[in-house]
Amino acid sequence: xxxxxxxxxxxxxxxxxxxxxxxxxxxxxxxxxxxxxxxxxxxxxxxxxxxxxxxxxxxxxxxxxxxxxxxxxxxxxxxxxxxxxxxxxxxxxxxxxxxxxxxxxxxxxxxxxxxxxxxxxxxxxxxxxxxxxxxxxxxxxxxxxxxxxxxxxxxxxxxxxxxxxxxxxxxxxxxxxxxxxxxxxxxxxxxxxxxxxxxxxxxxxxxxxxxxxxxxxxxxxxxxxxxxxxxxxxxxxxxxxxxxxxxxxxxxxxxxxxxxxxxxxxxxxxxxxxxxxxxx
Amino acid sequence: xxxxxxxxxxxxxxxxxxxxxxxxxxxxxxxxxxxxxxxxxxxxxxxxxxxxxxxxxxxxxxxxxxxxxxxxxxxxxxxxxxxxxxxxxxxxxxxxxxxxxxxxxxxxxxxxxxxxxxxxxxxxxxxxxxxxxxxxxxxxxxxxxxxxxxxxxxxxxxxxxxxxxxxxxxxxxxxxxxxxxxxxxxxxxxxxxxxxxxxxxxxxxxxxxxxxxxxxxxxxxxxxxxxxxxxxxxxxxxxxxxxxxxxxxxxxxxxxxxxxxxxxxxxxxxxxxxxxxxxxxxxxxxxxxxxxxxxxxxxxxxxxxxxxxxxxxxxxxxxxxxxxx
Numbered sequence: 001x002x003x004x005x006x007x008x009x010x011x012x013x014x015x016x017x018x019x020x021x022x023x024x025x026x027x028x029x030x031x032x033x034x035x036x037x038x039x040x041x042x043x044x045x046x047x048x049x050x051x052x053x054x055x056x057x058x059x060x061x062x063x064x065x066x067x068x069x070x071x072x073x074x075x076x077x078x079x080x081x082x083x084x085x086x087x088x089x090x091x092x093x094x095x096x097x098x099x100x101x102x103x104x105x106x107x108x109x110x111x112x113x114x115x116x117x118x119x120x121x122x123x124x125x126x127x128x129x130x131x132x133x134x135x136x137x138x139x140x141x142x143x144x145x146x147x148x149x150x151x152x153x154x155x156x157x158x159x160x161x162x163x164x165x166x167x168x169x170x171x172x173x174x175x176x177x178x179x180x181x182x183x184x185x186x187x188x189x190x191x192x193x194x195x196x197x198x199x200x201x202x203x204x205x206x207x208x209x210x211x212x213x214x215x216x217x218x219x220x221x222x223x224x225x226x227x228x229x230x231x232x233x234x235x236x237x238x239x240x241x242x243x244x245x246x247x248x249x250x251x252x253x254x255x256x257x258x259x260x261x262x263x264x265x266x267x268x269x270x271x272x273x274x275x276x277x278x279x280x
Numbered sequence: 281x282x283x284x285x286x287x288x289x290x291x292x293x294x295x296x297x298x299x300x301x302x303x304x305x306x307x308x309x310x311x312x313x314x315x316x317x318x319x320x321x322x323x324x325x326x327x328x329x330x331x332x333x334x335x336x337x338x339x340x341x342x343x344x345x346x347x348x349x350x351x352x353x354x355x356x357x358x359x360x361x362x363x364x365x366x367x368x369x370x371x372x373x374x375x376x377x378x379x380x381x382x383x384x385x386x387x388x389x390x391x392x393x394x395x396x397x398x399x400x401x402x403x404x405x406x407x408x409x410x411x412x413x414x415x416x417x418x419x420x421x422x423x424x425x426x427x428x429x430x431x432x433x434x435x436x437x438x439x440x441x442x443x444x445x446x447x448x449x450x451x452x453x454x455x456x457x458x459x460x461x462x463x464x465x466x467x468x469x470x471x472x473x474x475x476x477x478x479x480x481x482x483x484x485x486x487x488x489x490x491x492x493x494x495x496x497x498x499x500x501x502x503x504x505x506x507x508x509x510x511x512x513x514x515x516x517x518x519x520x521x522x523x524x525x526x527x528x529x530x531x532x533x534x535x536x537x538x539x540x541x542x543x544x545x546x547x548x549x550x551x552x553x554x555x556x557x558x559x560x561x562x563x564x565x566x567x568x569x570x571x572x573x574x575x576x577x578x579x580x581x582x583x584x585x586x587x588x589x590x591x592x593x594x595x596x597x598x599x600x601x602x603x604x605x
Contacts, residue, residue, distance in 0.1 A: 020530030024522050026572045027415040028490050106411035106569075109486025109541075113524075116415075116490075126414035126421065 009036070027127065028116030029096065035088070038118055042085035049225055050184060052082060056232040057090045065132040065175040066235065068097070068139040069166055069259050071158055071267065072147030074185035075208045077101075078223060080141060083180065084119065086230055087137065098131050099139045100124075104205060125169055132173040139180070140166045142256075145205045149194070155186040156271060158264050164256035171246040171255075176235040179259050181266035184228030187277045189213070227280030229270045233262055288312045288394075289507060290353045291332070292339055292385065293360020297467045298401075300325040301500045302359055303332035306507065314351055316344070317360070318377070339381040345388035348395065355507050356389055357399045358382060362435040375434055382438045386445040389452070397453040399506045400442040404460050404492075404516065405432035409571040415490075418574040419458075419514045432566075439514070446512070453512045457502060460518035460573055463593050464496030465600035476601060480537035481529050482547055482564065489525045489570025492518040495588035495596060505584050515582055516573035519590040525567050531591075532598045541568070 013036045016022050022032040046052045060066060073079060084097040099115075100123035106112040121127045123140065131138045141147060146159040170177050193209030213220035236259065245251040274280040289306050293299035294315030303315040313332040315321075320336060321329060337343055339360075348356070361382050363374065382400065389395045407413070408423040417423070439456055446454040461471050475481065494502075494517055502517055529536045539547050544564060579585050588596065 018530065020523075020527040022527065024490065024524055024527070026490075026522055028488075028522070028524065028570075030524075103412045109484075112411060113486070113488040117488075121415045122412065124414050126418075127416070130414075130416055 013037075024117070027098070027119070027121045027131070028113070029098070029119040030117040031096065034096065034118045039085060039088055042081060043089050046082050046085050046089070046228075049223075050082065050188075050228040052086060052184070052228040052230055054086055054090055054230050054232075056234075057087075059178055059232045059235055060087065060091055060095070060137065061176070061235075062093060063095075063135065065135045065173065066137055066178050067128075067132065067166060067170045067175050068137065068178045068180050068232070069263070070139060070141055070180035071156075071182055071263050072141035072143040073150070073155065073182070074223075075148060075189035075191045075210065077141075077148055078188055079182045079185035080139070082185070082228070083139060083182065083230060095137050097139050098136045100128055100141075102144060102205075125165060128166070128169045129173055132169065132175045138175075142166055149191065149206045149208070152186070152190040152192055156183070156267050158260055158267070161256050161260050164252045167252045167255045167259070168246045170238045171241050171252070172243070174239045176237055176239075177255075177259055178235050179233035179262045179266065181231045181233065181263050181270055182228070183230075183267060183270040183274055184226045184277075187226035188223035190224075224278070226277050227274055229274055231266055231270060233266060287355055287507075288314070288351050288353045289355045289357060290348060290351070291315045291357045291359055292381075293317055293358075293363065294329060294332070294334060295319045295321045295325050296360065296363065297325075297328070297496060298462070298499055298503070299359040300328040301496075302357065302503050304328045304330035305500060305504055307331035312351070314347065314353070316347070339385045340377070342384075342388075344385060345391060348388055348392045352394045353392065354394055354396045355399075356385070356395055356397075357401075357503055357507055358385060359399075359401050359503060361401045361438050362403045362405075362431070363401075375431075378431075379434050379437055383441055386441055390445060390449055395452055397455070397507070398442070398445070399455045399457065399503060400438065401503070402439050402442075402456050402458045402514065403432075403435045404458050404518070404571060404573055405566065406436045406439055406458060407571050408432060409489075409566065409569045411569050413569075413571070416572045416574050417516070419516060419577055453510060455506045455511050456514040457506060457517045458514055458573070459499060460492040460494050460516075460590075462496055462499045463493045463597045465596060467496045472597065475528065475532045475534065475597070477534070479535055481532075481534045482539050482544070483525060483529070483536045484544065484564060484568050485538040485540045487525075487541075487568045489567045490522045490572050491525055491528060491567065491570055492522055492572055492590045493593040493597075494519055494586060495593035498586040498588055498593070502578075502584055502586070505582070509582060509584075511582050515577050516575050517578055517586070518573040518575055519586045519588050519593045520575070521590045522572055523590055523594060525570070528594055531594055532601055 024030045080099055087097040088094050096119045099120040101120045105115050142161040143159040189210045191208050195207040199207040291299050291303040294303050295317045303313045307313040315332045315334045316337050318338040407417045412424045442456050526536050
């Protein structure tokens with residue numbers, strides 16, 4: 001019986017946690033916790049609430065390293081969480097997605113340890129290289145706060161792609177770059193304002209104002225049920241570049257631009273394909 | 281080093297587990313071993329010293345130079361450098377011993393004509409550990425925020441002295457093992473006391489650090505290995521794998537008691553008033569963000585693989601907690 005298995009599974013999990021009998025890796029990734037506690041509700045959210053349509057999951061390598069580069073939006077980084085949930089669920093090997101996050105995340109109590117437990121680590125070259133060299137699927141959101149925190153009027157317009165650090169890392173390690181285009185996250189919390197003094201006071205990058213938040217309080221923090229599409233694009237091979245290219249600003253810039261353009265064009269195409277943002 | 285039996289080894293800190301075990305072990309291989317300490321070893325340390333000679337001398341005392349010259353010491357193992365004070369009251373004294381002692385000892389080595397290799401014990405605390413640092417530290421990682429004040433700062437200073445000694449005496453090989461927290465059934469450190477708190481162990485609310493351990497026997501084995509291996513420079517030493525602080529507390533059969541970081545000083549004071557030892561806010565700060573060491577250099581170049589993983593080392597300590605209870 002299915003529910004019996006579920007109960008037994010949960011009892012086993014609780015016992016393992018009670019005894020401290022589980023494993024975390026060097027970065028703090030806790031596979032047991034992520035798969036038993038985090039992924040089931042996220043999967044539900046992805047399938048039933050955002051009705052995520054996944055395109056090109058076969059572009060992710062079955063094993064071995066790859067650097068996923070995605071657009072970032074939605075006021076809160078729900079898009080990152082959903083992408084990780086989709087990869088863990090739909091990939092034939094159910095691979096964990098190791099995400100690179102802003103240092104603000106790891107500074108924050110509760111959020112910091114949770115991010116590490118679910119496979120994230122600090123967005124720095126050292127960590128990214130180490131993960132790729134050990135053959136992991138790594139995801140990076142080069143727009144950072146400029147992407148998540150942009151006003152609703154700027155939706156689906158890619159922001160600046162940092163300094164191209166992710167490209168250097170891919171070139172150094174020879175890992176393929178996979179452009180990921182996410183449509184739908186822009187509409188979950190339409191950002192119409194930013195209370196800067198409050199953000200400064202709380203030490204957060206911005207304090208979002210949406211049509212429902214903070215007006216409706218916690219109720220306003222419920223994301224709007226937009227229709228999502230996530231496309232994993234064709235891998236860009238980086239093994240052809242020599243070791244020096246990683247330090248060559250022109251090579252890095254070109255490749256950064258190529259990835260950015262690919263994502264931007266895919267976003268426009270997916271937007272047409274989706275139609276209505278909520279009924280789509 | 282080609283004639284190990286002709287080697288004369290000086291080991292510091294032989295009243296403690298690490299120094300005494302190491303001295304006894306090296307003496308058993310037929311080397312002449314001189315163990316020094318400012319205090320007299322107790323019965324158990326004396327038993328571990330076995331055939332090693334003991335000289336009661338403070339390493340801050342200029343006589344240490346005389347001992348090195350008279351015995352023709354070839355290898356100096358500074359096992360008492362960067363030890364952590366067990367009690368807060370001993371903090372000033374330990375700092376003085378650690379930092380000034382190392383300075384004096386290295387000055388004596390610099391004047392010596394016989395010393396060929398020096399091993400200075402260090403700690404992974406030199407990496408500090410802030411949320412803005414990479415998850416894993418290699419020997420060449422420069423931490424974002426330098427080591428804070430306190431013992432970590434002292435350890436960084438000690439490494440500084442060791443490096444400048446190595447520059448002044450390029451003919452002497454200087455190895456600097458950076459140990460993760462040493463743990464086991466015998467050693468007593470602030471951390472073993474912390475995990476001994478019963479039944480609840482205070483932790484910072486909303487934080488869960490990654491921690492690594494080295495088993496006490498592995499620590500002794502490594503220092504012995506370094507005494508006979510050509511290797512110079514810093515090297516990370518940690519058992520394979522990682523535990524989280526909460527996980528370690530569960531493995532020790534304790535319960536984690538989350539307390540907001542702001543209230544930690546008050547808790548610390550309350551525990552002190554209740555005469556419960558083994559807890560300090562400073563200790564806890566080190567356990568807020570955690571750090572993990574890359575041990576590639578240790579296993580590949582130095583050629584040493586710890587017998588105990590981080591978890592096995594901790595379980596060995598946890599078993600001793602249970603039998604003591």
